[in-house]
Amino acid sequence: MSKVALVTGAAGGIGRxxxxxxxxxxxxxxxxxxxxxxxxxxxxIIAGQGGAARLHRADVSQEADVxxxxxATVAAFGGLDWAFNNAGIIGPLTGLADTSIExxxxxxxxxxxxxxxxxxxxxxxxxxxxxxxxxNTASETVLKxxxxxxxxxxxxxxxxxxxxxxxxxxxxxxxxxxxxxxxxIVTPMTxxxxxxxxxxxxxxxxxxxxxxxxxxxxxxxxxxxxxxVIGHMLVADGGWAIS
Ligand code: NAD
Numbered sequence: 001m002s003k004v005a006l007v008t009g010a011a012g013g014i015g016r017x018x019x020x021x022x023x024x025x026x027x028x029x030x031x032x033x034x035x036x037x038x039x040x041x042x043x044x045i046i047a048g049q050g051g052a053a054r055l056h057r058a059d060v061s062q063e064a065d066v067x068x069x070x071x072a073t074v075a076a077f078g079g080l081d082w083a084f085n086n087a088g089i090i091g092p093l094t095g096l097a098d099t100s101i102e103x104x105x106x107x108x109x110x111x112x113x114x115x116x117x118x119x120x121x122x123x124x125x126x127x128x129x130x131x132x133x134x135x136n137t138a139s140e141t142v143l144k145x146x147x148x149x150x151x152x153x154x155x156x157x158x159x160x161x162x163x164x165x166x167x168x169x170x171x172x173x174x175x176x177x178x179x180x181x182x183x184x185i186v187t188p189m190t191x192x193x194x195x196x197x198x199x200x201x202x203x204x205x206x207x208x209x210x211x212x213x214x215x216x217x218x219x220x221x222x223x224x225x226x227x228x229v230i231g232h233m234l235v236a237d238g239g240w241a242i243s
Contacts, residue, residue, distance in 0.1 A: 002052075003027040004077040005222070006070070008060050008118065009087030011038025013187030014137065014218075016045070017211035018084050021219045023051030030073040032058045033087065060087045060114035061106075070121040080125045082222040085118040086137040088155075090189055093196060096150045104151045111155035115162050119177070123170065130174040133222040136163050138179040138233055143241040147202075160233055167231030176230050178221045183237025185209040203238030 005022040009015035010031035016038070019031045023046040031046075031053055033039050039055040046053040056072045058065035073080055091107035092099060115136050126132030139156040140147040148156070160179055167177040184190065184201050186208045201208045217236045220226055235241050 002077075003081040003222075004073065004079045005029045005082040005084070006032070006073050006080060006122070007084045007086060008032045008058070008069075008114070009137075010042050010055075011035035012042075013189060014182060014185060014211045014214045015084070015086045016042045017215040018086065018218045019053065020046055020049070020051075021212070021215040022082065022084075022222070023049065023053055025219060025223070027052075027082065028077040029053040030056060030069070030076060032056050032060075032069050034059050060085075060118060061109035063117050066114070066117040066121050070118075070125060074125060079129070080122060081132055083118065083122045083126075083132070083134045084137075084218055084222070085115050085122075085134065087114060088137060088189075090193060091149055091151050093149055093193065099149070099151055107149075107151035108155050108158070111152065112158040112162070115159050119162070119166055123166075123175065126175050127170075127173060132175045134166075134175070134177045135218050135221045136177070136179045138163065138181045140181055140183050140235075140237050140240055142181055142233065143235065147240075163233070164231045171230050176221075176226070178226070178229060178231065179233045180214060180217050180221065181233050181235045181237065181241075182214045183209055183235075183240045185211060185214060187211055201238075202243075203240045204243045205238035207238065209236060209238055 005027040007019040011033035058069040141153040
């Protein structure tokens with residue numbers, strides 16, 4: 001029986017690559033984002049490869065949008081097996097003193113509150129059937145204090161906190177919750193940052209990672225191949241964290 005997968009932030013970058021990977025594994029995939037143009041492109045790539053995908057617009061910081069997204073997924077495909085909670089923003093590349101309260105709150109809402117909202121809605125579906133796998137997108141900033149701006153770092157450390165807490169809460173229920181920590185990956189987000197300030201890759205392997213390399217890590221965490229892995233942050237960063 002085909003798995004049903006949900007991916008947020010799927011209009012490009014890591015989310016799109018993972019949605020494609022899930023579809024290649026035979027899953028029916030619901031892709032979501034606020035960028036409809038990008039989402040349509042993702043659906044068309046998956047369809048072009050013979051996969052099954054539907055799209056649904058949702059702002060992950062909004063409870064009503066997230067509830068409607070999960071409902072739409074269940075309505076479209078009859079359940080929910082894998083959820084990749086991945087949408088995120090970097091926020092302003094400023095120091096703390098120059099970060100406004102509005103910017104701080106926005107980064108926390110999109111990166112962190114979203115994980116709370118998504119997991120709450122997803123677990124309401126997975127809980128009663130006692131199976132499912134959730135992966136949240138953390139970041140190198142969970143391990144290194146200077147890998148991103150302050151609000152971003154705070155949000156991603158919160159993501160890891162929620163991941164570990166919920167992983168334990170649900171461990172005995174047949175539901176596995178993990179996270180992925182990408183290093184420096186080539187995506188629209190980082191291309192925009194590099195347009196402001198070009199820097200050599202911080203990854204010791206001497207290059208930036210590709211979105212499909214993160215997709216493989218996420219797919220593994222969702223698949224039964226990682227059946228004894230719970231509350232783990234899978235670091236895919238070319239060795240950056242240990243440098
Ligand atoms: P990206 O900008 O291509 O993807 C992020 C997606 O999230 C975009 O499609 C964007 O439209 C969407 N999004 C933004 N706000 C949203 C909202 N309120 N509701 C729904 N969707 C929203 O960048 P990416 O690098 O693929 O980022 C994916 C995730 O990976 C993010 O959580 C990011 O923080 C994380 N990450 C990326 C890197 C990297 O080097 N690229 C490193 C560590 C972590």
